[in-house]
Structures are given as structure tokens and as C-alpha cells.
Amino acid sequence: MSAMVSTLDELVAGIGDGAMLAVPKDFSGVAMAATRALLKRGVKDLHVVGVPVCGIQVDILIGAGAVQTLETSAVTLGEHGAAPRFTAAVRDGTIQILDATCPAIHGALQAAEKGLPFIPIRGLIGSDVLTHRRDWRVIDNPFQAGDRVVALPAIRPDVALFHAPLADRHGNVWIGRNRELMTVAHASAATLVSVEEIVDRNLLDDPVLAAATIPELYVTKIAAAPRGAAPLALAGRYPADTETLARYAQAAKTAEGFRAFLDEWLTSTT
Amino acid sequence: MADFHDVSAWRHQTETLVSVIADLLAGCRHVAVGAQSPVPGTAALLARRESAGALRVSVLDTDRHSPFTNGACELFDCAAEGRIDAFFLSGGQIDGQANINLVGAGTYPSVDVRWPGSFGSAFLYFLVPRVILFREEHTRRVFVEKVDFVSAPGTSEPGIYRPGGPHALVTPLGLFHFDRERARFRLASVHPGHTVEEIVAHTGFDFDRDPAPAVTPAPANARRALMHEIVRGEIAEIYPRFAARFLG
Numbered sequence: 062m063s064a065m066v067s068t069l070d071e072l073v074a075g076i077g078d079g080a081m082l083a084v085p086k087d088f089s090g091v092a093m094a095a096t097r098a099l100l101k102r103g104v105k106d107l108h109v110v111g112v113p114v115c116g117i118q119v120d121i122l123i124g125a126g127a128v129q130t131l132e133t134s135a136v137t138l139g140e141h142g143a144a145p146r147f148t149a150a151v152r153d154g155t156i157q158i159l160d161a162t163c164p165a166i167h168g169a170l171q172a173a174e175k176g177l178p179f180i181p182i183r184g185l186i187g188s189d190v191l192t193h194r195r196d197w198r199v200i201d202n203p204f205q206a207g208d209r210v211v212a213l214p215a216i217r218p219d220v221a222l223f224h225a226p227l228a229d230r231h232g233n234v235w236i237g238r239n240r241e242l243m244t245v246a247h248a249s250a251a252t253l254v255s256v257e258e259i260v261d262r263n264l265l266d267d268p269v270l271a272a273a274t275i276p277e278l279y280v281t282k283i284a285a286a287p288r289g290a291a292p293l294a295l296a297g298r299y300p301a302d303t304e305t306l307a308r309y310a311q312a313a314k315t316a317e318g319f320r321a322f323l324d325e326w327l328t329s330t331t
Numbered sequence: 332m333a334d335f336h337d338v339s340a341w342r343h344q345t346e347t348l349v350s351v352i353a354d355l356l357a358g359c360r361h362v363a364v365g366a367q368s369p370v371p372g373t374a375a376l377l378a379r380r381e382s383a384g385a386l387r388v389s390v391l392d393t394d395r396h397s398p399f400t401n402g403a404c405e406l407f408d409c410a411a412e413g414r415i416d417a418f419f420l421s422g423g424q425i426d427g428q429a430n431i432n433l434v435g436a437g438t439y440p441s442v443d444v445r446w447p448g449s450f451g452s453a454f455l456y457f458l459v460p461r462v463i464l465f466r467e468e469h470t471r472r473v474f475v476e477k478v479d480f481v482s483a484p485g486t487s488e489p490g491i492y493r494p495g496g497p498h499a500l501v502t503p504l505g506l507f508h509f510d511r512e513r514a515r516f517r518l519a520s521v522h523p524g525h526t527v528e529e530i531v532a533h534t535g536f537d538f539d540r541d542p543a544p545a546v547t548p549a550p551a552n553a554r555r556a557l558m559h560e561i562v563r564g565e566i567a568e569i570y571p572r573f574a575a576r577f578l579g
Contacts, residue, residue, distance in 0.1 A: 167403065184458060187484035187488070190453045192481075
């Protein structure tokens with residue numbers, strides 16, 4: 062195996078206190094097993110960027126006290142309802158929330174991957190999302206007088222962390238249709254990926270896979286983690302463990318219930 | 332989802348809502364449906380079936396019902412290019428100017444009640460021509476005079492690029508159309524079994540209405556049959572919990 066391949070513990074060693082950490086939405090491959098390894102090690106003061114929304118992963122990170130700032134377009138447990146630790150943290154003011162809108166997160170990451178300082182975006186003008194974002198500006202379209210657009214500064218995360226179905230031992234990672242993971246990898250200083258399986262052949266040799274594969278150029282480390290997105294689903298591989306998700310949604314309604322769930326989750330292996 | 336003691340009453344109501352929303356999609360070429368939207372999803376698939384294939388339906392975050400291959404940003408790019416005619420939005424609060432609030436009740440940021448967040452609303456509301464507002468709770472708690480936080484505004488001042496915006500509001504009690512010039516809702520029809528007085532009593536904003544608004548037509552038997560067929564098929568695959576409840 063190459064230097065790209067590590068254990069989950071080694072993988073998350075690349076996420077330091079205070080890091081800006083980008084994570085994907087539930088459908089795109091959330092690195093739950095790696096998140097468990099990260100919390101076991103202990104981490105604090107994260108600036109989490111939800112690309113473009115987040116769910117149980119970030120709710121657990123918030124509940125565990127690992128998040129200082131959260132930039133996202135939404136936090137939800139989907140059909141299991143509100144994200145209880147997020148909700149409590151916002152109410153109590155224990156995290157800083159930077160409310161965004163989905164295409165703004167995507168756009169700001171695209172600015173970063175192109176090395177641009179900012180990117181313009183439509184919409185937003187007249188919303189309180191814009192009012193409360195002091196880092197966003199309304200500017201004039203330089204090509205058309207009177208046309209105003211919102212300018213978003215690039216988001217350049219320190220680390221991207223996600224889970225994918227397949228990688229090779231060189232560190233090439235197949236992401237299928239979840240192309241925003243490619244953008245996140247391009248935009249981030251380091252990209253850490255847990256995967257269902259690591260194969261010996263080079264994925265870039267297969268033209269059918271290559272276009273949906275993040276080249277190792279952008280990948281810092283990979284680690285094998287079968288069922289590494291559970292209890293969330295991994296598209297094409299396994300469905301969500303709805304029983305565990307429902308149990309979390311119920312337990313995390315109180316700080317005590319969350320703590321009991323977390324203690325159990327940190328010591329479990331699935 | 333409202334808490335019904337009587338599942339058959341909920342089923343009956345859902346059939347009406349699906350039917351109303353399907354009618355609102357007439358003439359569209361492409362409608363996108365977000366995650367966790369079983370009623371709009373059923374309506375969109377019904378409209379597709381009735382359009383004999385003229386309507387394209389994209390259900391986000393599904394493998395088989397989404398055409399997108401460029402990741403989570405593609406919906407927004409597609410909308411910005413004018414390739415999506417209709418989309419659905421909702422709100423923890425919706426006011427009489429069609430401003431929607433998906434963030435929370437109270438004073439931001441330490442709101443009293445926090446909801447998930449604005450998602451793509453602050454963009455899509457500006458760009459999708461026919462945004463249908465849908466909420467399964469019709470109370471003064473939801474339909475307020477003024478939202479506490481504007482996730483996305485119902486209207487924009489002149490000069491703001493805005494090909495899109497609110498088209499209609501569908502609730503369990505009635506159907507409203509939105510007049511963008513006047514920035515006001517107009518009650519278009521009252522669903523069977525409900526009254527104008529009931530709607531006024533449960534709506535926190537002022538709206539326009541005819542002296543005797545129409546009664547929403549109940550779906551014809553053929554349409555109901557088609558609806559059930561769709562729920563047994565595609566919808567059971569995308570929204571299994573909803574399908575199980577709807578089919579009983």
C-alpha cells in the first residue's frame with residue numbers, strides 16, 4: 062500500500078483544532094466513521110462548512126462541543142426532523158451561525174478552486190440572509206449599469222472530509238455523480254477521504270470511471286472504512302439505518318440523552 | 332405532516348392537495364422537487380403522467396429520478412439558466428407579501444425556535460418562474476402578518492434581476508394565487524369541507540378574495556386512480572413512509 066493509505070485515526074490526525082472543515086450533505090457521502098475517530102481523539106473550535114447543508118454528523122459535532130462556527134444553508138435530520146443539538150446551540154448562542162443559501166456555498170467554493178477572490182451570485186438581495194452576512198457585498202455589474210449582484214468571498218477550507226464508494230491505492234477517489242465533492246477537493250488545502258473499498262488497479266485507467274474520479278493530485282489521504290457513512294445511506298451501496306437515526310433524533314432532544322447516545326456511539330464499531 | 336386521528340381524512344385531504352398542485356403545473360416543461368416533498372412530488376409525477384411525457388420531473392437526491400450529473404450545484408445552475416419552470420418552497424412562517432422564513436421565530440440569531448435554514452430559497456425564489464408555496468399547516472402561527480426573518484423575499488424592487496417568484500400558495504384549507512404587482516395573495520378557491528370564514532380565522536395576514544370564492548374541485552375518479560398508481564410505484568420508492576400511509 063502507498064503512503065496515501067492510512068487508518069481512520071491517521072486520516073483524522075489531519076484535522077486540527079480551529080480548522081475550517083468542509084463536509085458534504087447526507088446524500089453525497091458523509092464520513093461518519095471518520096467523524097467518530099475525530100471525536101474520540103478530541104477536537105475543538107472547528108469552523109464547519111456544510112456543503113451546502115448538513116445533518117446528523119454536524120449535529121453530533123455540535124453536541125460534543127467541537128464546533129465554534131457553522132456556515133451552512135441548513136441543518137436537518139431529514140425525515141427524522143429537526144437537528145436537536147444544532148437547535149439548542151443556536152438558541153443558547155454557544156455556536157456562531159453563518160446562515161447561507163445553497164448556491165452561495167457552491168459558488169464560494171468554485172471561486173476558491175479557480176483562485177478567485179470572490180464570485181458574484183444572483184438572488185439574495187432583499188433577504189435577511191444577506192443582511193446578516195457582513196462578509197458579503199452588493200456590487201454593481203461592471204458590464205451593465207443598474208444591475209446589482211451579490212459578491213461572495215471565496216471559501217477555502219483547511220480540510221475537506223467525506224466518504225466515497227471507491228478509491229485506488231494511489232489515492233484516486235471515485236465519487237460518481239456527487240461532483241460537488243470534486244469542487245470541495247479542488248478548493249480545500251487538504252482532502253481526507255474514507256472509502257468503502259480500496260482497489261489495486263488505477264481508476265484513471267478506466268475511461269468510464271475517470272471523469273467521475275478525483276485525481277490523487279487533490280487528495281491528501283484515504284482510509285478504508287466499510288459502511289463508513291452509516292447510519293446514513295451511501296448511494297448505490299446501502300440504505301440509511303433509519304432505526305438508529307430515529308433513535309438519535311429522540312435521544313438528542315436532551316443534553317443527557319445526547320451524551321448517552323454519544324458515549325455508546327463512540328465505543329461502537331458500526 | 333399534520334397529526335390526523337383519522338387517516339382516511341388525511342388521505343382525502345392529500346388527494347385534494349395533490350390534485351390542486353398538479354393543476355398548477357399545467358404548461359410547465361420541467362419541474363424540480365426537493366427532498367422531503369412527498370405531496371409536491373406526487374403532484375409533479377401526476378402532472379407528468381397527464382402531460383403524456385411533455386413535463387420533465389427531477390426529484391433531487393435520488394438516483395433514478397434526478398437527471399443531474401454535475402453534483403448538488405447543478406439544480407441551481409439549471410434554474411439560473413431558465414431551465415426549470417416550477418419549484419416548491421415552504422416556510423416556518425409565510426407572510427402576506429409572500430416573504431418566507433425558514434430560519435426561525437424570534438430575534439435572529441438567537442431565535443426562540445430555530446428551523447433548519449434557508450436551503451436554496453434565497454436563490455431559487457428569484458429565478459424559478461413558478462414557485463408554488465406549500466404548507467400542510469394552516470394556522471396563524473405559520474401565516475403571519477410579517478415574518479421574523481426573510482429567508483427569501485416575495486417581491487423585489489424594480490431593477491433587481493428577478494425572472495422568478497411566488498405563483499400560488501396551497502394549504503389544507505384553500506388555494507391562493509399571488510399577484511406580484513400588488514404583492515398580495517388572492518384566495519382562488521376553498522377546499523371541500525372548509526369555509527372562507529375558517530380561512531380568515533386561521534390566516535394572520537390580509538388577503539384579497541371574491542365575495543363568493545369557488546370551491547376547489549375534488550379530483551375525478553380517473554385522476555385519483557392514477558394518483559394511487561403513482562404512489563404505489565415511484566413515490567413508494569422515493570418516499571416509502573408517505574406511500575405506506577397514503578395507501579393504508
